[in-house]
Amino acid sequence: MSHAANPPAATLPPSIRVFERGWLSSNNILLVDETRAALVDTGYATHAAQTVALVQHALAGRALDTIVNTHLHSDHCGGNARLQAQWPCETLIPAASANAVRAWDEARLSFLATGQTCERFAFTGTLTPGARVTLGGFEWEVIGAPGHDPDSLMLYAAGPRVLISADALWEHGFGVIFPELEGASGFAEQRAVLDAIAQLDVAVVIPGHGAPFANVEAALERAYARLAWLSADRARNAKNALKVLIVFKLLEVRTMTFAALETMLAEAAIMRAAAQQLAPESTWPALMRELAGELAKSGALVMSENGVEAPAGMA
Known part of the structure; x- marks a missing residue:
């Protein structure tokens, strides 16, 4: 080149x-x-x-x-x-x-x-x-x-x-x-x-x-x-995938409760596969909150006690 x-x-x-x-x-x-x-x-x-x-x-x-x-x-x-x-x-x-x-x-x-x-x-x-x-x-x-x-x-x-x-x-x-x-x-x-x-x-x-x-x-x-x-660590790709898919969905629907996020995880096969590389299924609700917290720190979403939403001005 x-x-x-x-x-x-x-x-x-x-x-x-x-x-x-x-x-x-x-x-x-x-x-x-x-x-x-x-x-x-x-x-x-x-x-x-x-x-x-x-x-x-x-x-x-x-x-x-x-x-x-x-x-x-x-x-x-x-x-x-x-x-x-x-x-x-x-x-x-x-x-x-x-x-x-x-x-x-x-x-x-x-x-x-x-x-x-x-x-x-x-x-x-x-x-x-x-x-x-x-x-x-x-x-x-x-x-x-x-x-x-x-x-x-x-x-x-x-x-x-x-x-x-x-x-x-x-x-x-x-x-x-x-x-x-x-x-x-x-x-x-x-x-x-x-x-x-x-x-x-x-x-x-x-x-x-x-x-x-x-x-x-x-x-x-x-x-x-x-x-x-x-x-170097397959978990990194899995974690990145879940974060991407969460933010993508928020760009579409703007706001989601944690219950809705957990339902999405349960129903979306690729998300389930990613979560299985990261944690036991019994801990997935905590995993979703952990990922949401990391996304909130980076400014990708806004997190509340009950759920998450897209930041103001994000298209």
């Missing part, structure tokens, strides 16, 4: 536009050329109407032709159904997820297991690592990105040297390594993905969350360090 000594601010070609959405919804990447208007990732279900409005405004009367999902976590595909209702667009998903979506197999899809929601959607085609797709006037290579999610993909365009990294690489980290919570391998896969990114000539990364960034080498150094820290 080539890097300037002082990397420039992240700049993108005019055919690529990023809607930075915060954390509850993933970023949406709009790629427009003469033949196709495409959107990569569609945000969370509670923001679906806003996603449609953003795309409508940006396209100024033109139709959306294509949806591409890097992976099928709820914050990346939650707007699919609403966008499909607005426009009869093709929808391309990772091939490895096709059977689960076709059957709407909620045991294999992650929505219930994480305590989240996603309106049922259809797809018209699939993408596999090694495939190529033209979006925004550029040819993109599809790259497998297991680690955070076994089926996840990235998109890389050599022409503008742009990488759409989804949750495989953020400017300050990467997404929760979910497979490790359920006894599968994920740390090794995440390292392999970081190694693959390091071999690419990347000028700008468009992450799944956060602003596009240019200093890829520094981001990779932080990601490698975090991965080493997480993989």
Whole structure:
């Protein structure tokens, strides 16, 4: 990978536009050329109407032709159904997820297991690592990105040297390594993905969350360090996962009692798997209060005697 000594601010070609959405919804990447208007990732279900409005405004009367999902976590595909209702667009998903979506197999899809929601959607085609797709006037290579999610993909365009990294690489980290919570391998896969990114000539990364960034080498150094820290003790990944899922839910519902948190833990399989790596089930109510206290100290939530709520001003 080539890097300037002082990397420039992240700049993108005019055919690529990023809607930075915060954390509850993933970023949406709009790629427009003469033949196709495409959107990569569609945000969370509670923001679906806003996603449609953003795309409508940006396209100024033109139709959306294509949806591409890097992976099928709820914050990346939650707007699919609403966008499909607005426009009869093709929808391309990772091939490895096709059977689960076709059957709407909620045991294999992650929505219930994480305590989240996603309106049922259809797809018209699939993408596999090694495939190529033209979006925004550029040819993109599809790259497998297991680690955070076994089926996840990235998109890389050599022409503008742009990488759409989804949750495989953020400017300050990467997404929760979910497979490790359920006894599968994920740390090794995440390292392999970081190694693959390091071999690419990347000028700008468009992450799944956060602003596009240019200093890829520094981001990779932080990601490698975090991965080493997480993989040194599996409990660290489990604890991080529970904290992420609690805060994610609070961003949606704004307030929860401790009883509601305990119900969520009981019903969400991935959360249960994480908690099992941390403490005996009889102590889970105390565990939830302990995690809430740590999140409160960091400012991620506000804790009271009976429950938790999102801080004022947190979107």
